[in-house]
Structure formats: C-alpha cells, structure tokens
Amino acid sequence: MIVFQGVSKHYSGHGVALEDTSFQIDPGEFVSLAGRSGAGKSTVIKLLIGEERPSKGRVFFGQYEVNKLRDNELPAFRRHIGVVFQDFRLLPTKNAYENVAFALEVAGRPQREIDELVPQVLDMVGLGDKTKNFPNELSGGERQRVAIARAMIHRPEVIIADEPTGNLDPFHTFEIVKLLEKINQLGTTVVLATHDKEVINSLERRVITLDKGRVIRDEKKGKYILV
Amino acid sequence: MFTIISRIFHFGAKNFWRNGWLSTATIAIMTLSLVVSLNLILFSVVTRAATNSIENEIDISVYFNTNTSEDEILNIQQSLEGLSQVQSVDYISRDQALATFQQNHADNPVISQVINTLDSNPLDASLNIKAKDPSQYGAINDYLSSPSIASYIDSTSYNSNQEAITRLATIVGDMETGGWIVTIFLILVAGLVVYNTIRLAIYSNRDEIGIMRVVGASNALVRGPYVVEGFFWGGISAILSLILVAPVCYFVSSHLNDFIPGLNIFRYFYTHILQLFLYQLLFGVVIGSLSSFWAVRRYLKN
Numbered sequence: 001m002i003v004f005q006g007v008s009k010h011y012s013g014h015g016v017a018l019e020d021t022s023f024q025i026d027p028g029e030f031v032s033l034a035g036r037s038g039a040g041k042s043t044v045i046k047l048l049i050g051e052e053r054p055s056k057g058r059v060f061f062g063q064y065e066v067n068k069l070r071d072n073e074l075p076a077f078r079r080h081i082g083v084v085f086q087d088f089r090l091l092p093t094k095n096a097y098e099n100v101a102f103a104l105e106v107a108g109r110p111q112r113e114i115d116e117l118v119p120q121v122l123d124m125v126g127l128g129d130k131t132k133n134f135p136n137e138l139s140g141g142e143r144q145r146v147a148i149a150r151a152m153i154h155r156p157e158v159i160i161a162d163e164p165t166g167n168l169d170p171f172h173t174f175e176i177v178k179l180l181e182k183i184n185q186l187g188t189t190v191v192l193a194t195h196d197k198e199v200i201n202s203l204e205r206r207v208i209t210l211d212k213g214r215v216i217r218d219e220k221k222g223k224y225i226l227v
Numbered sequence: 228m229f230t231i232i233s234r235i236f237h238f239g240a241k242n243f244w245r246n247g248w249l250s251t252a253t254i255a256i257m258t259l260s261l262v263v264s265l266n267l268i269l270f271s272v273v274t275r276a277a278t279n280s281i282e283n284e285i286d287i288s289v290y291f292n293t294n295t296s297e298d299e300i301l302n303i304q305q306s307l308e309g310l311s312q313v314q315s316v317d318y319i320s321r322d323q324a325l326a327t328f329q330q331n332h333a334d335n336p337v338i339s340q341v342i343n344t345l346d347s348n349p350l351d352a353s354l355n356i357k358a359k360d361p362s363q364y365g366a367i368n369d370y371l372s373s374p375s376i377a378s379y380i381d382s383t384s385y386n387s388n389q390e391a392i393t394r395l396a397t398i399v400g401d402m403e404t405g406g407w408i409v410t411i412f413l414i415l416v417a418g419l420v421v422y423n424t425i426r427l428a429i430y431s432n433r434d435e436i437g438i439m440r441v442v443g444a445s446n447a448l449v450r451g452p453y454v455v456e457g458f459f460w461g462g463i464s465a466i467l468s469l470i471l472v473a474p475v476c477y478f479v480s481s482h483l484n485d486f487i488p489g490l491n492i493f494r495y496f497y498t499h500i501l502q503l504f505l506y507q508l509l510f511g512v513v514i515g516s517l518s519s520f521w522a523v524r525r526y527l528k529n
Contacts, residue, residue, distance in 0.1 A: 049441065075440070075443045076443070078443035083441055089437075089441065090438070091435055091439075093241070093242060102444075105234050106442055106443050107443065108230055108231055110230065150442065
C-alpha cells in the first residue's frame with residue numbers, strides 16, 4: 001500500500017533529512033516510526049502526504065506515485081489519508097462539529113451524510129457533548145480527539161499520526177493510543193511517528209526505527225531501541 | 228458543483244462574521260479608500276462645473292460694417308453653423324443692439340440724450356459665436372479672416388481678447404488633464420492600500436489555509452471563502468463611504484455655490500446616489516475580491 005523506494009531528501013544548507021530509505025507498509029498494519037527528534041520521522045510523513053518532494057527515489061501510495069503528483073492533484077489524493085499532528089491543527093474559527101464536518105465538506109459529500117456521520121464519530125472519540133465547543137474551549141486531549149475524528153471521518157485508507165501525543169500528559173496519551181488502536185482494529189492502516197518509548201513498547205506492533213535519516217531497524221513486534 | 232459553491236459562500240459569510248476584528252479593521256481601511264474614490268468623483272463634478280462656467284464666459288463677437296445687409300449676415304451665420312468647431316451662433320441685429328444699449332444705459336441721462344440726438348443707429352449688427360472647445364476660437368477666427376467674409380466685417384472681439392481666450396483655454400485643458408492624473412494616481416494609491424490590508428489579513432490566516440490543504444480542500448474551496456469575504460468587505464465599505472460623505476457634501480455645497488454659480492453638489496449627490504453607490508460597490512467589490520484572490524495564491528502551493 002505504502003512504498004518508499006530508495007528515498008532521499010536533502011535540504012540545501014540544512015544537510016540530509018532522509019538517505020536512501022526503503023520500506024513497505026501493507027493494508028491494515030499498525031506501524032510506529034521511532035527515532036530521536038531530527039531522525040527523519042516527520043520528513044517521511046511530509047513526503048507521504050505530498051507536502052515535500054524527495055530529492056531522490058519514489059514514494060507510492062496505492063495507485064498514486066506521490067512524488068509525481070501535481071499541485072492541483074494533491075487535494076483529491078489527500079482525501080485518501082487522514083493526518084493527525086502534534087499541534088492538532090484545528091481551524092480556530094470552527095467549533096468541534098464544524099472542524100470534523102469540514103473534511104467531508106471539502107470532499108463535496110452531501111449535507112445529509114455529514115449530519116449523520118459527524119455526531120457518530122464525535123461520540124466514538126468521546127466528545128458527543130462538546131460538539132459546539134471551539135478549539136480554545138477544549139483541553140489538549142480533547143483537541144487531539146477532535147483532530148482524530150476529523151482524520152477518520154471520511155474513512156481514509158490510512159491514518160498518519162505525527163507525534164500525536166507530544167503535547168499531552170500520560171493519561172491523555174494513553175487515551176489517544178487506545179483510540180488509534182481501535183481505528184486500526186476497524187481495518188484502517190495506522191502510521192504513528194513518535195519518540196515516546198512508553199507508547200511504542202505498550203503497542204507491541206511493527207516498529208521502523210530511523211536514525212540520522214536512515215532506517216536502522218524494522219521489526220514486526222518491535223520495541224523502542226535506538227542503539 | 229452547486230454544493231461546493233454554496234459551501235464557499237457559507238464559509239465566507241461565517242468567516243466574515245467570526246473574524247470580527249479583522250473584518251472591522253479591513254472595512255475601516257477600505258472605507259477610507261472608498262471615501263477618497265468618492266471624493267474624486269465629486270471633485271471631477273466640481274471641476275467640470277468650474278470648467279463649464281469658464282467656458283461659458285468665452286465667446287467671440289463679430290461686428291459687421293453698417294452697409295452689410297441682413298441677408299448677407301444671415302448667410303455668414305449659416306456658414307458658421309456648418310463648421311464642426313462651432314457650438315452656436317446668435318445674430319444680434321442693429322436694432323436689437325441699440326435696444327440693448329439703451330436698456331443697459333437707461334440710468335445714464337447723458338448717454339440717453341446723446342443717442343436721441345443721433346440721426347441714425349450707430350451700432351453694428353453682430354454675430355455672437357460660441358465654440359465647442361475654447362481652443363477652437365483661433366480656427367473660427369481664421370475662417371472669419373478669409374477674403375470672402377472679411378470684407379463685410381468691421382471688427383471682431385477675438386483680436387482684442389486673443390490672449391485672455393488662449394490663457395483660459397490652457398487653464399481649462401490643464402484642469403482636465405490634471406484632474407485625470409490626480410484621479411488615476413489616488414485610485415492607484417487607494418487600490419494598493421486595500422490590497423496590502425487584505426494581504427495582511429490573509430497572512431494572519433496562513434496556518435488555517437495550510438490546515439485546509441492538509442484536509443484535502445481544493446484550491447477553489449480554500450480561496451473561495453476569502454474572495455467572498457473580500458466581496459463583503461467591499462460591499463459594506465461602499466455603503467459606509469456614502470454615509471460618511473453625505474453630510475460633508477451637504478455642508479460644503481452652499482460654500483461651493485458661492486464660487487461656482489449653478490453648482491449644487493449635494494443635489495448632484497442625492498440625485499446620482501444609485502449611480503455613485505454602484506461605482507463604489509464595483510470598486511470595493513472588485514478590488515476586495517481580486518486582492519483576496521491574489522493574496523491567497525501564494526499559500527496554495529503544496
């Protein structure tokens with residue numbers, strides 16, 4: 001489903017972010033990308049959603065060759081993916097309901113379907129009673145749950161989470177990881193980039209470990225080991 | 228397609244309302260710019276009235292020899308009216324000239340007595356000529372100097388007023404050209420101020436645009452609501468600019484009338500209010516929407 005083929009990413013003046021990286025992720029997998037800050041985890045995600053283009057190599061997502069997509073083809077491509085960020089990236093002028101609904105609205109889905117799906121998904125992430133709250137009226141954990149609801153509302157094939165627990169306390173971290181596991185059990189592929197040792201060890205799933213832009217380990221039931 | 232368009236309008240209207248302070252600041256700047264543009268329109272009306280008032284003061288009178296018959300004068304009048312430079316030609320017969328003279332000097336017994344002692348009417352018949360443009364009096368005078376006409380003419384006022392006519396023609400021309408240059412310059416300044424204000428407003432939303440892109444919003448759906456917001460900003464600013472200018476116009480009107488008789492700028496304002504509103508609306512909406520369209524462009528890559 002996701003294939004990185006000899007991918008390198010060099011930034012002029014900022015050195016190497018990724019060097020000759022190759023791996024494959026199959027449908028339904030739950031994969032953690034582990035590594036220190038600056039190891040290349042976020043670069044992998046940026047290349048995967050087409051926010052950056054590789055200096056060398058090819059990135060495939062299903063039938064798409066992401067590195068060859070034109071700017072005007074990116075919106076339609078991104079509707080196959082749900083992305084969750086460390087800083088939540090919610091629209092501050094929209095309430096929880098509208099933030100989640102927005103992902104369906106941009107895809108041109110009918111209002112009837114939106115009215116039906118959004119409350120269901122907000123219930124699923126435990127925010128059924130906070131649909132009218134704006135992001136600044138929600139806690140960090142609640143904001144991240146809204147972001148996850150937005151990422152999964154259009155039933156994407158993959159959910160990519162870039163340090164989703166980075167700004168959360170241990171209690172909310174555990175909540176979010178449980179939620180991602182639940183989404184994976186429903187059949188969605190999950191790619192989780194994190195440097196949180198506890199999270200990776202508790203999952204007991206596949207771990208791809210990056211260091212200085214290279215894959216140094218890829219284990220089916222991995223642990224957080226950097227050396 | 229209809230769903231996307233209706234959502235663009237819905238998002239635009241919602242953003243406009245929820246970004247209250249940003250909308251207020253942008254509308255304030257746009258209103259000031261539109262007040263400048265409205266004043267330019269009114270200024271051009273004042274300039275035109277002043278120009279017309281000066282132009283109406285300019286004419287040339289052609290005095291004919293006393294032995295020139297009325298038929299000959301009327302023939303010349305007809306030929307003058309056929310010239311493309313001529314706006315109107317009025318014939319004043321010798322009798323009319325004398326009657327007007329007597330009327331004008333009725334209070335002066337000496338002049339009245341002198342006139343009564345004369346055996347015949349000493350005044351010449353004349354043609355009073357107005358040109359379409361003050362700069363064309365020279366050409367009309369050249370026509371009058373042609374041998375077939377010059378032999379009938381005693382004198383013309385052009386020769387004695389030539390310098391004044393040329394100067395007035397230059398002033399009228401300069402006022403029109405200067406008015407256009409000032410108008411174009413100030414409209415450009417107003418346009419740039421509005422564009423930069425909207426650019427700053429959209430710069431403050433750059434993170435939101437990034438989020439929309441990540442969620443998979445198409446360029447049209449990202450850009451559309453901002454264009455709609457620009458449309459609202461322009462529309463409201465157009466209305467506010469009219470409300471602000473109306474009382475100023477009312478107070479200034481009587482003072483202007485002292486300088487330029489016949490000009491009532493407030494009457495012009497309220498009789499042309501719909502037309503002025505449409506100009507303002509067009510300027511505000513076009514510049515608001517286009518500025519938003521251009522300002523979002525740079526955030527739509529990747």
